[in-house]
Structures are given as C-alpha cells and as structure tokens.
Amino acid sequence: MKRLIPFFSLLILAAASIVWAQGTARAKVRTAAGEKPVTMVQHAGQTLFPADEVLAAVGGTLARDPEGFKATLNNVEVAFATDSRYAIIGDELFEMPESPSVIDGRVFVPWQFFQGFFRAAIGMDVTWDVASSTLDVKPLPRQMVSAQASVVDLQGLTKIVIQLSAKTDYNIAREPGAYLVHLRSGLRSSVPEVAVENPLVSKIEFHDALIRIVLKNDEVTASSYRLEDPFRIILDLRHGSPTQPGVLAPSLRLPPVDAPGIRTIVIDPGHGGKEVGAIGASGLMEKDATLAISRKLVDILGRRLGTRVVLTRTGDELLGLEERTAIANQYKADLFVSIHVNAAIVRGAHGTETYFLSLDASDELARKVAERENASSPAASNAPASSDLKLILWDLAQQDYLKESSRLAELIQTEMNVLSGVQSRGVKQAPFKVLVGATMPAALVEVGFISNPDEEAKLQTDAFQSNVANALASAIEKYKNEYEVRIGAAAPPVATPAAAATTTSARSGV
Amino acid sequence: LRRLLIAAAVTLALLSAEGCRSKTTAPGAAKTSDRILNREIQVFYESPRLSLVPERRKVPLPENDAAALAGAIRELLKGPRTPAVGRLLPPDAVLRAAYLLPDGNAIIDLGGPTLTAGWNTGSHNEMMAAYSIVQTASANFPEIRRVRILVNGQVAPTLGGHLRLDRALEPAPELVAVSK
Numbered sequence: 001m002k003r004l005i006p007f008f009s010l011l012i013l014a015a016a017s018i019v020w021a022q023g024t025a026r027a028k029v030r031t032a033a034g035e036k037p038v039t040m041v042q043h044a045g046q047t048l049f050p051a052d053e054v055l056a057a058v059g060g061t062l063a064r065d066p067e068g069f070k071a072t073l074n075n076v077e078v079a080f081a082t083d084s085r086y087a088i089i090g091d092e093l094f095e096m097p098e099s100p101s102v103i104d105g106r107v108f109v110p111w112q113f114f115q116g117f118f119r120a121a122i123g124m125d126v127t128w129d130v131a132s133s134t135l136d137v138k139p140l141p142r143q144m145v146s147a148q149a150s151v152v153d154l155q156g157l158t159k160i161v162i163q164l165s166a167k168t169d170y171n172i173a174r175e176p177g178a179y180l181v182h183l184r185s186g187l188r189s190s191v192p193e194v195a196v197e198n199p200l201v202s203k204i205e206f207h208d209a210l211i212r213i214v215l216k217n218d219e220v221t222a223s224s225y226r227l228e229d230p231f232r233i234i235l236d237l238r239h240g241s242p243t244q245p246g247v248l249a250p251s252l253r254l255p256p257v258d259a260p261g262i263r264t265i266v267i268d269p270g271h272g273g274k275e276v277g278a279i280g281a282s283g284l285m286e287k288d289a290t291l292a293i294s295r296k297l298v299d300i301l302g303r304r305l306g307t308r309v310v311l312t313r314t315g316d317e318l319l320g321l322e323e324r325t326a327i328a329n330q331y332k333a334d335l336f337v338s339i340h341v342n343a344a345i346v347r348g349a350h351g352t353e354t355y356f357l358s359l360d361a362s363d364e365l366a367r368k369v370a371e372r373e374n375a376s377s378p379a380a381s382n383a384p385a386s387s388d389l390k391l392i393l394w395d396l397a398q399q400d401y402l403k404e405s406s407r408l409a410e411l412i413q414t415e416m417n418v419l420s421g422v423q424s425r426g427v428k429q430a431p432f433k434v435l436v437g438a439t440m441p442a443a444l445v446e447v448g449f450i451s452n453p454d455e456e457a458k459l460q461t462d463a464f465q466s467n468v469a470n471a472l473a474s475a476i477e478k479y480k481n482e483y484e485v486r487i488g489a490a491a492p493p494v495a496t497p498a499a500a501a502t503t504t505s506a507r508s509g510v
Numbered sequence: 511l512r513r514l515l516i517a518a519a520v521t522l523a524l525l526s527a528e529g530c531r532s533k534t535t536a537p538g539a540a541k542t543s544d545r546i547l548n549r550e551i552q553v554f555y556e557s558p559r560l561s562l563v564p565e566r567r568k569v570p571l572p573e574n575d576a577a578a579l580a581g582a583i584r585e586l587l588k589g590p591r592t593p594a595v596g597r598l599l600p601p602d603a604v605l606r607a608a609y610l611l612p613d614g615n616a617i618i619d620l621g622g623p624t625l626t627a628g629w630n631t632g633s634h635n636e637m638m639a640a641y642s643i644v645q646t647a648s649a650n651f652p653e654i655r656r657v658r659i660l661v662n663g664q665v666a667p668t669l670g671g672h673l674r675l676d677r678a679l680e681p682a683p684e685l686v687a688v689s690k
Contacts, residue, residue, distance in 0.1 A: 320667075340672075353633075
C-alpha cells in the first residue's frame, strides 16, 4: 500500500493541474501606456489575478515577508496575507471580497485589491470589464484642496503643520535638500512659495499636488503623522542624518526602532485650543500650565536621557483625546505621560494625583468578545464584526500595559511627593479617556489644583513649573532604567538604591 | 348588505380594541405606577474631605422606580441644602430624560449650556460629578447596576475632557465617605 502513495500523490497533482489549467484564462491590463496580457482565474465565484503579473504591468513589485506579502508601487507599500480579506496601507485598511489565495506557488488576489491599492499609491481607479476581460486603470476624478503651512521652532524641533481644506491621501518622500508631500488631490494655493525663518527649513513651495519643504541642509530627519478635523499633516524635523536617504519617509508611521528599551517618550500637555481645561480664580488656564510644564519636561528629558521625546501639541492647538494616544501609537512610543492640572469645588484641595487606566466588568466582557472574534474562522467573520473588533481592540489597547502603567504612575507620584510643599494624593485608577487607546505604559498626572489659589499662584511661576518638570523627568528616568534592567537591555546598577515603597489601590486615597 | 358588513366589522374591531385597553389598565395597576409618595432619597455631594456624602431628603416621587429615577436626579441637580457640602455638577445642568432598563442599566441624559458648550473643569471635579449621579441612582434604586450618562441625547466622549462616557459607569464605593 505504501508503494502506492507516491502514485496517488502524482495522480492528485496531475488532476489539480488539469483543474488549474481549465480554470485559468487570459485577461489584459489597460493603462494610459497601453495594454498588457495577464492571467486570471475564477475561484469561489470571484475573479482573481496573479498579484505579481498585474503589479509588473504598472511598474510595481511583489515580495514575500514573514507575515504574508508586501506589494510596492510608487514607493507605497501594501501588506496582505492569505488568511485575511483586509490589506493594509500605513494605518488604513481596505477590504477585498475574498482573501488572497496561493495557487501553484503564486499569490492570486481579487481585482478589488488593485482598486484599493492603486487609488492609494498612484491615484488611479481600477474597474473590471467582464465583457472584454480588461482591468481598466484610469485616473480618479481629481479633488482640489487648499493648503496652509505653518512652521514652529521648539527647542531643536521644527514642527511643520500643513492644514488642508479637505482630507486627502498623501505620501511623503525625500529628495536631496527637500521633503516632498505628494497629495492625491490637486492643490490650490494663492502663493507659489513661502519663505521661512527657521534653522532647518528655508522655504515651502506649493506645486500642483505637491508641497516641497526645502531644507537648509541635508542633515535633517523627519517623522510625520496626521490629525483630523481639520485635516493636518504634521512633520517633525530634527538635526541628524536621514536614516534612509532617498527612500520614502513614512507617511504615517516611523521606522520601527529595533533596540529594546525606552526609545521614544510622548508627553501630552492636557487640553488646548477652545478646550481650556480648568480655570483658576486669577484666570490661569489649565491648557497653558500643562503646556509650559510639558515643554520644560521635553527639554530636560532630551538632555538627560538622549531619547526621542515628542509633544502631542506644541502650541495652543485643539486636539481630540483619541488623537493624543494615536500620536503616541504612530510614533511607536514606549511611554505616554499626559500632564494635567486638577480642580475641585473644595477650595482647599491640593496636591498631586497620578492615574493609570482602570478597567471594569464591561472591559472584561469586551475582552471575551475580542477573544471569541479572534478565534472565529475567517469564513465566519464579516465586515461589521471586524470593525467592532477593531473598536474593542482599541478599547483594550492599554490592558496589556496596566502593570507597567501602575509602576510608572507610582514612580511619578513618588517623585512628586519629594517635591516640597506638595501633598501626595496617591496613585489612583480611573477610566480616563486619554489613556484608553495607548499601546504602551501610560499615566496621567495631575500636578496640582488650579482651584486652590496658593497652588494656582505657584503653577504660574517658572520655578515651580521647572520643579515639576524635573520631578517628572526623574520619575521617567527611573522607570526607564528600571525597565531596561528588567528586560535585560541594560546592566543593573552596582549599588541598587532602596526602592521607595508606595501603595497602589483602585481609586484610593480620596 | 356590503355597507352593513363593513359597519359590523368596524364595530367589532372597536369593541375588541376597547376590551384590550381595559385589560391593560386594571384599576390597581394604574394607581400603583402613578401614585406619588413622600419617599426618602439620598443625593450625593462632595464633602470638605473630598468624598461623596449623601444628603437625605423626603420628596414626593412616583412609587414606580422607573418614574422616580428622573425625580431623584432632578433633586441632585437642585444642589445641596447643607452649606458644608458642595454642588459638583454645573448649576445650569438640566436633566433631559432618565430611563431605568430591565437589565439594571440606567440612562441619564443631561443638557444645559455648560455641558453643551464643553465643561472646563479638572479631572477630580468631573469624576466626582459623574459619580455623584451614579451614586444617587444606585443608592436609591438598588436594581441599578450601571449608569450611562449622555449629553443632549448623544454619547459624549467626556463631560469635561477626562472621564470616558462611552461606557456605562459602575458605582465606585471607594469615592463615598464611610459612614460612622
């Protein structure tokens, strides 16, 4: 019987080849440059195309990676896998009617894959004409947007904010002496260029669907992210050699930092814009106090730790609570600290409180739903369930980091206790919105009570702001050192200082 | 004959509808749900020690808990009678609606100029204000296990920029003063 196994295997392979040969047909890809023949196959009622052939017809490439496949076109990458109907470009998902299939060693995708990808990569629409077996690649009708750029220099960081009149896809590329923001939409601008007085940037040019940020020299690195309502593209420029000269800078994500440890810290000055936060009796606004302390903290951390430190807002900007954690997630931050100033109706209330996120029974329920959805087969899942799952996963993002968040909060509270004249109000847990979606240890510190006239007066002084910033920096430094020793990324100190003992309890200490 | 048949059918339909109505409005049931009683309730405010403390009041409220919930929250919004404790919610906050659902969830829909425009307050005050509602609801109506707070009928991210309101809040006994 065993001798027959190779025979049957060959027979099955031969049969599969016949079925495969019968299922394939020829189609063509039509672009402005002409027509090119491609293979197509009918599979489960869907028309599938070999990804490599169609991509090659428009100048793109396909590669395998450990998690699936990666297609590249016009410096835009899309990742996809055979076990998912979703492909991902940056942070954006798009759905295909069927998961890609590997047939005879090649990956086949539904034609809608090219529609989603080409729209993002080259601003072209794709339609499938059954009658002529043609994949038609045509330009999308063009949307026009207007742009406004502003440049802020902040302690060695140049922040460029490009505000657009409507949301549009974009890519950011690097060329010698400039960063290029390619917009999918056409660009309307009243001026062709704006001169900039800045250590890193000399001018910003507005072209048709392109914004060129002209640098003063090539020793500049950039990272970028976007904000909604209004739609803004933000580039943070710093002195330093570009890590990947000539290669597309990430439009939404930074290149991953491989070295373990605390490499990026995001500091979030609470409130901003029309959301002024609490207001003191003499008129001090929470948004101003938090920004002043945060700026000082960023400066100290930059000097003391040599890590990348990012502010969620550098000026008086309105920023949604989810946007703040989204920025931290986009930067792949290792720590997130949100800085606030407290208020109570009891005038005498004073002192510091540090919070990390609390979960409740509904979070536990959500976790179970997420596990169930994750466990379900791809065939059983559908689009609404997946989007629900995405929301649940966002809600639970902080769950995995609660232990670390608790430790971070303890260290912050301990350092704030040391700050003379400030009474400890303890480490607490609360369902604070700004901590929900952070995929890293996260804490929120209320540095004092603006509703207390004495503390309001102190919060306005440069000295107190510096003291608070120093205390927070010491706490973050201690957490970094402790964490890196724990994960083996750093050697333990020769003489271990006695750890300060603090007690954590759920919403305790009131 | 056709007209007669139609008239008979309409008469029958009206009679049967009347019959159904009289079944649902049994005299005893109507009085129970609508009866107003002088009920003692607890409304929660902030003590000088920054805890939630109950202020007891006897107020006329419907005997039916689902109807009485709105009355209890309106009492809370009136503010404290004791000068020693403080009102947590903005003075112009109003109750738009309150619902008690059979699964133990209560929905409290708030409105008013300050909450509509965006309340500029600190996290402590915001948290205590939200939990004063949760505590007032759950202390007076034991069937309430969670409270969902809406603003102008909508899910608001927060009341004042801190505490998430996209989930129902459960009572937080640790915020309440321990009675001696």
